[in-house]
Amino acid sequence: MTTIGYFVGSWAEGSVNRKLARTLVEQAPEDVEMRDLDISGLPLYGRHLDEDFPQVMQDFKDRVEAVDGLLIVTPEHNQSFPAAVKNAVDILTRPGGTSVLRGRPVTIAGASPGRFGTISSQSQLRQFLPMLGVRFMGTPNLAVGGAKDVFDDDGVADEQTAARARKFVAAFADFIRA
Numbered sequence: 111m112t113t114i115g116y117f118v119g120s121w122a123e124g125s126v127n128r129k130l131a132r133t134l135v136e137q138a139p140e141d142v143e144m145r146d147l148d149i150s151g152l153p154l155y156g157r158h159l160d161e162d163f164p165q166v167m168q169d170f171k172d173r174v175e176a177v178d179g180l181l182i183v184t185p186e187h188n189q190s191f192p193a194a195v196k197n198a199v200d201i202l203t204r205p206g207g208t209s210v211l212r213g214r215p216v217t218i219a220g221a222s223p224g225r226f227g228t229i230s231s232q233s234q235l236r237q238f239l240p241m242l243g244v245r246f247m248g249t250p251n252l253a254v255g256g257a258k259d260v261f262d263d264d265g266v267a268d269e270q271t272a273a274r275a276r277k278f279v280a281a282f283a284d285f286i287r288a
């Protein structure tokens with residue numbers, strides 16, 4: 111069994127990224143376990159916390175360490191990724207020398223109602239994540255545009271998006287095992 115941990119960079123009601131994450135869970139191969147790592151309860155990181163690292167942050171690091179690969183499903187906010195995503199990544203690398211990202215397979219996905227489907231957000235994540243020593247899967251990519259039309263009211267994706275999600279999560283599982 112391969113385990114993929116994921117977190118969603120939005121906790122808005124009706125989040126299209128939550129719907130995309132749900133689609134990825136539904137489309138995961140049978141030998142892949144998907145685990146929600148949930149960042150919504152994480153406090154804001156500050157350097158002074160390294161001295162007495164908060165248990166909630168350590169628990170999050172432990173949950174990431176327990177999975178084989180990490181998937182970040184995130185919206186685009188103001189042409190970039192939300193601060194909550196960066197906060198979560200910063201926590202995973204602290205205190206210095208204890209990063210749980212080094213060598214870890216990581217990839218990203220996202221959805222937005224606009225035409226471009228989070229490509230600015232994703233291009234910025236692609237800039238810095240590889241610098242953290244992760245093993246980054248850059249292709250295939252999953253940037254879902256027009257998201258309001260892609261998911262129905264219950265959050266179920268259309269056929270084409272479900273098929274893209276299926277290919278994407280299978281490719282990430284292969285990437286992790288390679």
Ligand SMILES: Cc1cc2nc3c(=O)[nH]c(=O)nc-3n(C[C@H](O)[C@H](O)[C@H](O)COP(=O)(O)O)c2cc1C
Nearest residue numbers: 120122125126127128185186187188189222223224
């Ligand atoms: C603060 C803020 C900034 C946004 N900036 C962008 C943007 O730069 N590009 C874009 O495509 N959508 C942008 N949006 C629209 C989001 O893509 C849209 O709200 C989307 O539903 C957010 O994902 P979620 O539903 O998973 O929360 C922005 C939304 C917010 C709240």
